[in-house]
Amino acid sequence: MILNFFKVAFRNMMKxxxxxxxxxxxxxxxxxxxxxxxxxxxxxxxxxxxYKNSEDIYRVAVKIKMGERGFVGNTICxxxxxxxxxxxxxxKYAVRTHFRxxxxxxxxxxxxxxxxxxxxxxxxxxxxxxxxxxxxxQTALHGSRNIVLTETxxxxxxxxxxxxxxxxxxGEENLYTVTGVVEDLPLNSHFHYNLVCNNTISPExxxxxxxxxxxxxxxxxxxxxxxxxESKFSGFLxxxxxxxxxxxxxxxxxxxxxMGNEFNYYLEPLERIYLxxxxxGQIEPISDIKYVYIFSAIAxxxxxxxxxxxxxxxxxxxxxxxxxxxxRKVFGSSREMLMLQFYAETFIMTIFAGILSxxxxxxxxxxxxxxxxxxxxxxxxxxxxxMFFVAAVIFFVVLFSxxxxxxxxxxxxxxxxxxxxxxxxxxxxxxxxxxxVFQFTVAIGILVSAFVIKEQVDFMQTKKLGFEKERVLVVxxxxxxxxxxxxxxxxxxxxxxxxxxxxxxxxxPGRGTNGYSMYSEGAxxxxxxxxxxxxVDENFIDLLNLKVKAGRNFDRSRLAxxxxxxANEAAIHALGYADRPIGRYVYRPSFxxxxxxxxxxxxxxxxxxxxxxxxxxxxxxxxxTPNYNQRYMLVKLKPDNVMExxxxxxxxxxxxxxxxxxxxxxxxxxxxTLFKGELRVANILTSFTVLAxxxxxxxxxxxxxxxxxxxxxxxxxxxxxxxxxxxxVVLLSKNLCMNVILxxxxxxxxxxxxxxxxxxxxxxRIDFPWYYFLVALLLSLVxxxxxxxxxxxxxxxxxxxxxxxYE
Numbered sequence: 001m002i003l004n005f006f007k008v009a010f011r012n013m014m015k016x017x018x019x020x021x022x023x024x025x026x027x028x029x030x031x032x033x034x035x036x037x038x039x040x041x042x043x044x045x046x047x048x049x050x051y052k053n054s055e056d057i058y059r060v061a062v063k064i065k066m067g068e069r070g071f072v073g074n075t076i077c078x079x080x081x082x083x084x085x086x087x088x089x090x091x092k093y094a095v096r097t098h099f100r101x102x103x104x105x106x107x108x109x110x111x112x113x114x115x116x117x118x119x120x121x122x123x124x125x126x127x128x129x130x131x132x133x134x135x136x137x138q139t140a141l142h143g144s145r146n147i148v149l150t151e152t153x154x155x156x157x158x159x160x161x162x163x164x165x166x167x168x169x170x171g172e173e174n175l176y177t178v179t180g181v182v183e184d185l186p187l188n189s190h191f192h193y194n195l196v197c198n199n200t201i202s203p204e205x206x207x208x209x210x211x212x213x214x215x216x217x218x219x220x221x222x223x224x225x226x227x228x229x230e231s232k233f234s235g236f237l238x239x240x241x242x243x244x245x246x247x248x249x250x251x252x253x254x255x256x257x258x259m260g261n262e263f264n265y266y267l268e269p270l271e272r273i274y275l276x277x278x279x280x281g282q283i284e285p286i287s288d289i290k291y292v293y294i295f296s297a298i299a300x301x302x303x304x305x306x307x308x309x310x311x312x313x314x315x316x317x318x319x320x321x322x323x324x325x326x327x328r329k330v331f332g333s334s335r336e337m338l339m340l341q342f343y344a345e346t347f348i349m350t351i352f353a354g355i356l357s358x359x360x361x362x363x364x365x366x367x368x369x370x371x372x373x374x375x376x377x378x379x380x381x382x383x384x385x386x387m388f389f390v391a392a393v394i395f396f397v398v399l400f401s402x403x404x405x406x407x408x409x410x411x412x413x414x415x416x417x418x419x420x421x422x423x424x425x426x427x428x429x430x431x432x433x434x435x436x437v438f439q440f441t442v443a444i445g446i447l448v449s450a451f452v453i454k455e456q457v458d459f460m461q462t463k464k465l466g467f468e469k470e471r472v473l474v475v476x477x478x479x480x481x482x483x484x485x486x487x488x489x490x491x492x493x494x495x496x497x498x499x500x501x502x503x504x505x506x507x508x509p510g511r512g513t514n515g516y517s518m519y520s521e522g523a524x525x526x527x528x529x530x531x532x533x534x535x536v537d538e539n540f541i542d543l544l545n546l547k548v549k550a551g552r553n554f555d556r557s558r559l560a561x562x563x564x565x566x567a568n569e570a571a572i573h574a575l576g577y578a579d580r581p582i583g584r585y586v587y588r589p590s591f592x593x594x595x596x597x598x599x600x601x602x603x604x605x606x607x608x609x610x611x612x613x614x615x616x617x618x619x620x621x622x623x624x625t626p627n628y629n630q631r632y633m634l635v636k637l638k639p640d641n642v643m644e645x646x647x648x649x650x651x652x653x654x655x656x657x658x659x660x661x662x663x664x665x666x667x668x669x670x671x672x673t674l675f676k677g678e679l680r681v682a683n684i685l686t687s688f689t690v691l692a693x694x695x696x697x698x699x700x701x702x703x704x705x706x707x708x709x710x711x712x713x714x715x716x717x718x719x720x721x722x723x724x725x726x727x728x729v730v731l732l733s734k735n736l737c738m739n740v741i742l743x744x745x746x747x748x749x750x751x752x753x754x755x756x757x758x759x760x761x762x763x764x765r766i767d768f769p770w771y772y773f774l775v776a777l778l779l780s781l782v783x784x785x786x787x788x789x790x791x792x793x794x795x796x797x798x799x800x801x802x803x804x805x806y807e
Contacts, residue, residue: 019313020349026698027353027397030306032360033691034393036368037299038386039376040684044292047188047274052129053219056092057270058226060216061279065262066517066528074215074279076265078205081121081216083240088232090224095121095128097191098199098214099283102476102631102663105195106169107157113477113661114153116192119199125182127219134164135180147197148180187375190274191283209241212515215283218267226267233265251525281512290758291681298688301442303393305692306353308435309699310346310401346402350394371683373676433739439699440743440784441750443692444776448751450685451772456759457682459766460675466608467509467544471637472667473646474508478633480657483626486537486633492652493635498645501543501636506535506625508632509544509610510671513620519587519596520575528589529574532620534610535628541566541605543636551582551603554624561624566603571619577601586621612674613764634667697787700736733788740784744777 048054060080064071081094100117118124125137125148132140133151140148147168154163163178170176176197185192205211220226241263242253257263268277275289361378369376380386481489481504490502507513513532520529538554538561540546549569554561565586572581581604587596607617637645650662752768759765 022698023310023313023349024353024356026309026695027306027350028356028360029691029695029698030303031353031357031393031397032364033302033688034299035357035361035381035390036364036376037295037688038389039378039380040368040372040374041292041296041299042380042386043188043374043376044275044287048190048270050186050188051270053127054270056220056222056224057127058218058220058267059270059273059277060218061266061268061277062212063262063264063266064530065260066530070262071530072279073212073281074268074277075212075281076214076216077209077211078201078214079207079209079240080265081218082206084216084218084236087236088229090220090229091218092221093123093127093219094216095124095219096199096214096216097124097283099191099193104171104477104660105157107166110157111661112156113663114194116194118191118193118196120196122198124196127217130182130185133181133183134162137180137182140180141196141198143177143179144198144200145174145176146179147176147195148182149178149196150182150184150194152184153194154178154181188274190270190286209244217270226269230266237263237265285677287677294681295684298446298685301446302688302692302695303397304400305439305442305695305699307397307401308439309695310349310397312435312699343398343402346398350397350401353397354390354394368684368687371680371687373680433735436700436736436739437743437746439696440740440780441747443689443696444744444747444780445751445754446685446689446692447779448747448772448776449755450682450689451775452751452755452759452766452769453678453682453685455769455772456762456766457675457678460613460678460762460764461672463609463613463764465509465671466606467546469509469544469668469671471639471642472543473635473637473649474665474667474670475633475635475649475653476631476663476665477660478504479629479631480660481633485656486626486630489633489652489656490539492656493649496645496648498638498641498648499635500638501539501634503539503543503634504537504626504630505540505632505634506628506630507610508634508667508670509608510667510674513610516588518599519589520577521585521587523587529619531571531574531586532610532618534620534622535625535630536622537626537630538624540622540634543634544608546608547606549604549606551601553603554622556626561602562626564600564602565621565623566605567601567622568605568617568620569607570617571621572601572604574619609764614762616763693783697783700784700787733785736784736788737781740780741777744773744780747776748773 051057059074060076061072061074062076078096081096085091085094098119100119101115103114103117105112105114120141122141124141129137135148140146149163157163157168158166163181166178168176168178220229238253245251245253268279274286275292277286358378358381361381365376365378381390486504493499493502513534515530516533517528517530519527538556541548541553551566554566567581572578575584575586577584581601584601585598586601587598589596605622609617610620611618635645635649646664653662756768759768
């Protein structure tokens with residue numbers, strides 16, 4: 001009997017090919033979207049869970065509040081980790097990590113610039129375990145000149161041979177012995193490394209509780225409560241940092257906190273860092289759990305759209321099955337047997353859709369990976385845990401789409417069928433209209449959200465930043481040059497007609513700054529202000545076209561300029577110097593003795609964005625340090641021939657460094673990477689907006705096609721009575737347009753609330769673009785009318801004689 005159910009179901013699919021095709025394709029697109037988003041969400045949720053002890057690993061973070069200014073970061077002082085491990089029995093291992101980029105390594109004639117050098121403690125691999133291909137994880141880092149490579153890095157330098165004992169040169173003189181090779185880290189890690197070596201920390205840093213340049217991770221003993229450990233940090237700070245604060249700055253820690261200030265350490269579970277961390281100074285870009293929720297909701301609603309298509313088409317042609325149901329009941333079929341029959345039909349369509357969805361995933365996955373910056377594979381869907389999810393989705397579709405159909409069709413009364421009363425009910429039309437409204441509400445909501453996110457991303461990319469980032473070539477590892485060599489390369493480059501300006505700096509906008517806490521004039525010991533600090537030379541301001549609001553630029557001829565600051569407007573505001581900033585002083589505390597060093601402010605530049613526009617512009621000083629170990633060389637190129645100018649800079653670099661790798665980037669492209677998370681969301685959302693509308697239009701096409709067939713006689717009579725083709729087209733499209741308008745009115749407040757909340761995450765943001773509501777209305781109306789117009793015109797042009805002879 002079960003086999004007979006499936007035979008009848010297959011025959012019905014063949015009988016109504018058009019509607020079966022629309023149902024299967026719509027479901028297939030919906031299922032493909034759901035499975036793609038599931039792969040994406042599953043990957044996002046999997047970060048850092050591959051470590052054996054991932055549930056017991058935590059990162060130390062710090063929350064600081066001084067007056068109205070606050071800071072949440074994940075970099076801490078050097079002595080915190082070893083002291084915490086000694087004091088707290090819950091801490092099994094404590095390791096510190098410090099990443100360095102653009103470090104030159106060489107083996108014989110091979111040399112490469114490495115971007116992911118990790119300097120850490122000797123017990124790193126006891127916390128973050130990785131399979132060792134060569135070497136012993138227990139002893140690999142027990143030596144200040146030992147180094148461990150990833151498999152890919154080892155092959156780059158040594159090929160396929162065992163590299164243990166080989167010597168790598170870092171920089172000019174530092175020699176490291178290879179003591180281990182580990183498997184490459186998977187992509188779903190919040191940090192990655194290519195080389196790992198022991199972090200040699202000076203005795204001064206080991207006792208400096210005010211530094212903050214490294215991360216710290218704890219591996220807790222199994223069963224330890226990390227919240228209980230956090231509660232002990234307050235006493236820990238009072239014990240170790242309190243006396244230092246008192247002796248160096250004359251500040252009593254408890255009194256300082258009573259004034260409303262805050263300095264607390266807390267723990268971030270490793271498995272939650274990628275999606276939940278809100279700290280500054282992340283090692284690599286992270287994501288946000290809200291995007292997981294957003295895309296999960298989109299997957300659910302797209303699946304509902306596909307299911308609604310099925311419901312609409314099934315209920316629309318329900319009366320064509322009425323005679324079949326009546327005959328079956330006359331011959332003794334029970335309602336339960338009829339329900340099984342209709343469930344079988346839904347199941348077969350869903351299976352066909354599921355098979356087709358796999359082919360669609362194969363087609364869509366390369367583009368999706370490019371947009372989402374992932375390396376997902378459809379092969380994952382064949383793994384047991386994914387197959388369970390696929391089966392659950394198919395079960396949901398069959399249950400959701402099939403239940404209403406099975407209940408409604410199997411509930412037909414035999415006498416009602418014979419009297420033709422099934423065709424007269426208005427309830428089915430109201431249900432179908434409601435489902436159409438639901439479909440367009442979802443599609444329009446996604447559309448408006450995609451518009452707003454895209455406009456915010458465009459705003460961030462095109463907003464005036466306060467500096468010129470176009471045509472600025474930035475060459476990394478400029479610390480290769482000493483002070484004299486810097487002047488020499490400037491003289492050489494200025495001779496090229498394509499070079500407009502040259503500058504050296506320790507930082508560039510978008511790549512972080514140093515931090516320093518200082519005092520304003522007359523401030524008490526408790527009133528420290530945190531400032532950002534950028535090390536620059538005399539050409540930096542002119543090269544980036546920063547606007548000098550007051551005072552002057554740095555002057556190379558003034559030797560005393562190495563001890564002065566140029567402030568941004570935010571720093572002047574924080575200091576309270578708005579009335580007369582030039583010639584005023586800011587005071588830097590000494591951490592060796594209780595005294596302050598005065599530094600004069602000689603200039604003020606207008607605020608410019610040196611970090612993401614999610615955050616407000618912070619107080620910052622530019623400091624003139626021509627002899628500082630400056631990492632970047634900035635070259636402003638003229639617009640006529642940028643690529644030729646870059647080649648000339650490269651040629652000069654290779655000559656002066658005797659062939660060291662030329663590592664560069666353009667400042668505008670690099671700065672725009674700050675927005676790549678939002679850009680990724682915008683692109684993904686745009687893709688699914690298109691798919692949502694395709695599903696909605698497919699369902700509408702099938703529904704309208706079927707309803708037109710039911711109105712053939714009505715249209716014939718209207719034509720005989722004098723209706724024009726245009727009158728008929730308007731008549732047939734009127735109800736649809738009203739439903740689309742209603743869907744817009746429902747979708748607008750929902751999308752406004754969601755997007756207003758999303759925009760609130762940005763300090764610098766667009767005003768909500770109300771005109772997108774009108775764009776969504778017009779677009780949805782046009783698509784709907786275009787979808788039905790073909791059928792409307794065809795039916796309106798039908799010869800009324802044929803229409804009246806219909807059936």
